[in-house]
Amino acid sequence: MNAQPAPAAAAVSDIVAELLAHHGTRQDQLLPVLHGLQDSVGYIPPDQVDKIAAHFNLSRAEVHGVITFYHYFRSEPPARCVVQICRAEACQSMGGDRLLDHAEQALGCGLHGHSADGTFALEPVYCLGLCASSPALTINEAVFARVTPARFDALIADVKAVTEAA
Ligand code: FES
Structure with a gap:
């Protein structure tokens, strides 16, 4: 019944890079990237938001707005x-x-x-x-x-x- 531990920061960076490369730069791919990141890491690390925003040519505030609009997304590691x-x-x-x-x-x-x-x-x-x-x-x-x-x-x-x- 245990949740998986979150990966280390370097691994998170690699996961984000892989997701961004896989999904391309069309802005309609922002949600699939966020879902993929949360599925892999357990949450959306705030220090990855700038990289994601730049990739989609969006502002940090726009990406943050999407993350906070959907209650599904977490900005901190989940409880065990x-x-x-x-x-x-x-x-x-x-x-x-x-x-x-x-x-x-x-x-x-x-x-x-x-x-x-x-x-x-x-x-x-x-x-x-x-x-x-x-x-x-x-x-x-x-x-x-x-x-x-x-x-x-x-x-x-x-x-x-x-x-x-x-
Ligand atoms: S399982 Fe709780 S209302 Fe259906």
């Missing part, structure tokens, strides 16, 4: 463990609010926040296709259904055991 709690109707009606309250308390952060040590990020998600087995959540993209607060604690304890051993 991303917990997404379903906030859609079926889960809410089956204890999703209680689960979220518990998760916020257990992780010490609200939705869109990080735990104090940066290990966990808590995010909303809207329907995981498990409405009949709600409430549901994901931990680093692994899906869990019928999650009670006690089960949540057990899942988080498992993650902590793995991350501490790594």
Whole structure:
């Protein structure tokens, strides 16, 4: 359930250079480059924005505007463990609010926040296709259904055991 560690700065630079060379200079290729970068590195490193902007003949502000417009893009490394709690109707009606309250308390952060040590990020998600087995959540993209607060604690304890051993 662990997220991949981000590559070193030199490797990031190589990844950006490769993506830019692959996608060419047409401005409609900006989004594919940003997606490719986030897929490879886990986020859009701010120190790469100037290079990307110059490649597409855009200003840094224009590229920054695209990055901040799409909530999908991150400008900082992701937490090692991303917990997404379903906030859609079926889960809410089956204890999703209680689960979220518990998760916020257990992780010490609200939705869109990080735990104090940066290990966990808590995010909303809207329907995981498990409405009949709600409430549901994901931990680093692994899906869990019928999650009670006690089960949540057990899942988080498992993650902590793995991350501490790594
Ligand atoms: S509403 Fe939560 S899985 Fe569908």
